[in-house]
Amino acid sequence: MVVSPVHLIAAPLAAAFLIPLLNKLYRDAARVVPGVVFLYNLSVSWILVNRVFRSGPIVEVIAGWKPPFGINLVMTPFSAVLVMLVSFMAFVIWLYGFRFKRSLKGGVVMYYEILQMMMAAGSLGIILTGDLFNMFVFVEITGITAIALTAFYRDRDGAEAGFKYMLLGSMASVFLLLGILLIYTQTGSLNMAQIAERMPAVATGVKVTALIFLLISLGTEAEMFPLNGWAPDAYSQAPSPTSAAFAAVLGVAAIYALARVGFTLYDHGTVSGFLIAMGFLTMLFAEMAAITQTNLKRMLAYSSMGQMGLAMIAFGIGSEAALFGALFLIINHAIIKSLLFMTGSYFIYNLNDKRLRALNGIHKRLPYVSFLFALGALAIVGFPPFSGFWSKFYILTAAGAKQMMPLIIGILAVTVIEMTYYLRVIGRIYFAKEESEPASHKPSIQALVAMTSLAVLIIVLGLYPDLIAGFLHRASMFLLDKQTYIQTVLHLS
Amino acid sequence: MGIIYVLGILIIGALAAFFVDDLNRKWTGPVAMLAGFGAAAAFAFLPGGIVRWRILGFSMHWETDALAGFFAWIVLGLSALALMYSVKYMEGKARQGYFYASFLTSVAGMFGVAVSKDLLSFFIFWEIMTWTSFLLAIYNAYYGVETKGIKYIIFSAIGAYAMLTAIVLALGQYHSLEFSDLMAAGAFRFSSGNWYIPVLLLLGFAVKAAVLPLHVWAPAVYPKTPMSFTAVFSGAMSKMGILGMLLILTGIFRSATGWELTLVRWVLGWLGGLTAAWATLQAIRQNDAKDLLAWSSVAQLGYIVTAVSTGTRLGLMAALYLALLHAAFKGSLFMVAGAVEKQAGTTDFRRISGLIKRMPWTFLTALIAIISLAGIPPLGGFVGKWLLYESLISETHAYFLVILIFFASTSAFLYSYRFLFGLFLGQEEEEAKQITEVSWWMLIPMLALSAVSVVTGMYPGLIFRPAARALESIGLPAGQWDMSILSNVWGNQTDVFTVGSTVGILFVLWALFITFKGKKNTRWLTTKEISTSGEIPAPEDNCTFQRGFFQPFERAVGRLYRSSMDQLWEDIGAALEAFFGFIRKIYTGNAQTYAMYVIIFVVLLILFRNYIF
């Protein structure tokens, strides 16, 4: 056993601590090292994913303490898919941000890279851990790094956004801790498998209260309405690669945690209605807010919240098809929204103006970036033949199988809103008259490679979704199969 | 495997056009044209065959039966000609790669819709054709078309998502998306308990077919799209809605009796009739040829929808016949508008007139197409009208509906005349003197489409036979069709061949008479030398009557003109936006509020935990 899930977390964490030292030796170490680490992570996760899908879940025991006593990492097919996604996205985002703040030397960039890396590490930790308290730790790590990244620019808006994030984030932490506490008092365990095993015996009142605390806290991270007030500010004030990372790394981890709580700790039936309702409200309010935005990044942020809402709906429906759709949606969201943030930030970088109005006729200056943005916009709305269509279609199919007509109509009505504002932006980019003549910043090679690879993924997954369908089916089946999870973790041979 | 080749040629053509445009702009158009003709040729010469493949566990089924073939011919034939027309029409315009790539992808989408035999691939192709056409609709940015294009896409999305809802519900209910399976299971029947499935599907098709309350996008978008694509847009893409209606309603038609059929006939039939009448009234008061044609398209689609709704032998034949013929004559009319736009710079009736001497061939095309559109006997349009009326009178006994349709088609004379008069007749503008005829690259497609009207005027059987096969392929009675004799269920006949030859012979005789009688002493004057008032108009004066042309009619119609469906939708849109703006205020941007939300949320959840969980 050469590689193990521990490496995925340990490597970035270690690298994050080492970077200040390495930076002393080599000036650009802060830029290069994360890439190496992420590449390593990517290859490790590739190996692990293969192993998981070939021979079942991996349970990694830390320091020899077997579950339920020690801290352990569990890599089920479900988490394996997300690990793979997060590793890949973290790498792509690093690639995109390779020339980030090229003009600034030393410290600033270093902080940025360290924080990015720690956020990735924390997210991977959330996905991999099999221990509830450990999850809390990782949530804290990601949360604090995310807050730091939000306030990265140290200006007024950044500080305000960071403060909002910190306020809500710390409330979330408190509730998470409360929830864990309650569960620990009732079940006497922090190991998720053991909790799941013992949960049916717990008194309903306490169980539900704990669930509420967990949902509140994880919902805050997963941008659930009405707990998502931090998101628009954070997305729009954070550096662009970080915005992408919020969608592609942090969001993935948060929605994973939510799913883990809902499907493993508790019965799916308990949270089903709540998730559907809150998911739909999230989606509805987010899209309604998005259509009125005048700021590109805020618009994208609200759209992100909408996508998370859709994912919650899918987890709420909870059938195998729905989970498949949800997983596919998370993947799509990570890829497409990152692409949108990446391309969008190039617009902003060129225009020094975040307003949508400034985008008029930008395609003449940034033809390729505009093309990618348009592609992303069409894909995220769910036009075939792009990948966004399949996830949405699968979720709808799952709803259709349960004959939830109002829900379907609701989702699609909200999609109309979503489509309207995305296509408006496309119209602006391509067909409106240009207003100003900004200086031109061409995207760097690394960024181009990053964006192009995402775009290619969108098209490939759209035309040939069967490429990942097998993995996703296995993953979603495993998430539903609570007993196997408990068996695997608790009864290690 | 013909289907794969056709789609392949179109997609490769689209990519090729996109990239060729960067290399050499001159070759973009010809490459696209080659792709268009190549696709048509591939469809003609290769056996269509059946294509089945699975994607994400859904089976896709494409097949070229007679019905698919009929509509595929409308799409591919019209598109090939429109692409040929495009070569010169788009000359010198920007972003040709973008244009042709979208064009060809859109054609591929339409072709896919035509050959799809399951709802999922139908929907996927439908969406492809929709968003590519959106990209084309906003091509002419300088018109300030952004909002209009958005209107189109919103309506399309409403339609498409209605379809999608129906699709996922049908999938949940019947576990198959094959048309044949669903039909066999009775999924498209109102009586099946899932009445919403056919209703939602029909809603989706109604948007594309621009049926009354959902028609507003068409008049907004058709005029602003480049004319070479509008020809396809109006001629072929809207027919996909008709195709969908046919496919959905087949089951109901087959039953031939019952309240479902009555419902379809009443609701859909009247919606079609009202669309036709309303759009005709709107077309009459347009002052721009393109707007006029756009409204006229809506009106013609109204006839077709009504024809579909009858579900009878004559009615369905009328629908298919009109679908093809409308593609032909409206295609050529939009091309005429494009030709005028290219040569004269505008299609506003108030700014140009008297182009007949400058663009005689274009005028000839327009004349034939307009006669066909108006349904005047010797040309093909009459046959469609005849079938429609006879089916409504003798088969479905929709007596008042037929009056409405008749009102629409009589009023259609007004705008038909306005189109010809506004562009081609009247006095010449002084500055119009240097306008020349368009190139043959544009004329040949136009004339070819006009020829369809002429030929079918004498031999409508040329369309009847494939159309009858198409109807039989979906299990509807088509019966025997003669080459040129039309007959209704009461056995009354009209022999269009006799009509055509009589009119032709008499016309030639009298034309010869009037030409050769006193030929020496007949002078041909310019339009400036008119007899009124003995005044000599200055060369720069133009007496052509163009403003408020149908004012008496408008006054007669009166109040009806004051209401506008478009305004209604725009008001709804504005109200929604305002509402969204209000909702957005939930996100106040104030950290304390957000914190309060969290607390309230927690409290609520805990209070109501017994109900929620």
Added chain:
Amino acid sequence: MSETKDIRIITRPTKEQIRQAQIDFAPRCTAAGRVNDKETQKMVQYILNFARKHSLFLLAYGTGCGAIEIPATLTSRYDAERLGIRGAATPRQADVLMITGYLSTKTLKRVIRVYEQMQDPKYVVAFGSCTINGGMYFDSYNTIKALDRYIPVDVYIAGCMPRPEAVLKGFAKLQELIQNGNAGNGECYRKNLDWYRANQQKVIKNWDFPDEYNW
């Protein structure tokens, strides 16, 4: 009484003018509808002339006060329609151009235009003294005195103003001329266009006719 009487001086035409008028006597030429030599043509022409004389579409150009007599002529009292005379609305349809009364130079331009737009065979009936010699406007600076210097005239109806009976008599004369083939001077006008144009251009100041004479 020492006051001088206000005597209005009537200017008579100078000798020069009178001589000029004699020289510029309106041209006479064979009318278009004249009976041909050939026997066959004769019959056809006879019938055609018969039809022409009984079907006179009248374009009554109401230039002057005489226009008031035309309605009387056409309506119930005198009923010109029984002679086949009816009003025409445009010169394209008309056979007879009737100049009713004095003709100012400004109107002359329009009259010429209208005359030129009529189709052969076309007839001109000059109504009232004013068209013959200026009548009571003989000394006006802006009316023309003799119509046939500007367009050929077939029939004059004298009087100031002639009553409907006289008008009908004039039409009867015109019909007689038509039957004999002596009416209709369109060809004559075309042949002598230079002469007419010269006369017209003398009085019409803002000359903007097309160079070419189109009927």
Added chain:
Amino acid sequence: MTGNWLIELTGIVLTALLAFTVGMFYGGLRRKVIARAQNRVGPPVYQNFLDLLKLQGKTTNVTHGLMTHLAPVWVLVAAITALLFIPVLHGGLWFPNFTFKGDLIFLLYLMVMGSLGMALGVGETGNPNGAIGVSRGLSLITGYEIPFVLSLVAIMIQFHTTSLTDLMHYQQATGHWIARENPFAFLAALFSVLGMFHYSPFDIIGAPAELASGPMSEFGGKYLGSLMTGGSIFAFVKLVLITDLFLGGAGHPDAYTGAAGVLLGLVELVIKTFLLYMIPVSIGIVMPRFRTEQAVRFFWRWPLLFGALGIIWAVFWK
């Protein structure tokens, strides 16, 4: 046209000649009637022939272009074609022409062909009066065509046929005129006949004093002559159509046989059509002129109501 094409051709020519003669005489009669009503002598009855002869005898003609040149042709062709598809006499050898090869819907559309062809020619002249006239004329068509269609639909559904011959046959076999069987339809049709003839009060199209005869204003000589011919034939066509539809038509295959039968039939036809013709004429004598929108609205009011009643009558007649 099968074996006896010569006879058929003769029939066609004779029908056209008959229509022409009768139509022209009716025109003359109208002028005479109007004159008598105004206490005048009026022109002779054959005045229209003289006018036509004169117009065709014009030695010069002007036209403004191909469409103007062909405008009278459209009118004539439409008139004669319509004539050929209408049974002038029921039975007999000469007059069926093509009546079995076209039905009422076809006739309806054929009847507007002439007006539209004419309108195109008028448009090309560039004369604004002409275009205004066309605008009014087309508006008026939408007025009177609707009640006409209503009445046609009413009798079509009442007798389950769209063929004129069948309708004539029914009337002669039963002896009941459709005017009696469906009076409302007849009334509606009569109103639309008023409009079709463009006589007062619906003569706004060519209002001579206002529009300089509107559409006709650029036509003279042979063109005007041809238009007149076409108009006369067309007037006869309309009269025969209404007679055939509502007044039992003329001729009787059983009662009238041989040459005498044809003559008798013609006499019957002339009487019926003349009486019918006198309706628009006599109304025209006493009525002033409607404005276009007034005329259109008039047709959309009472005649429309009668037409609708006709349809309801037809539905419940069975």
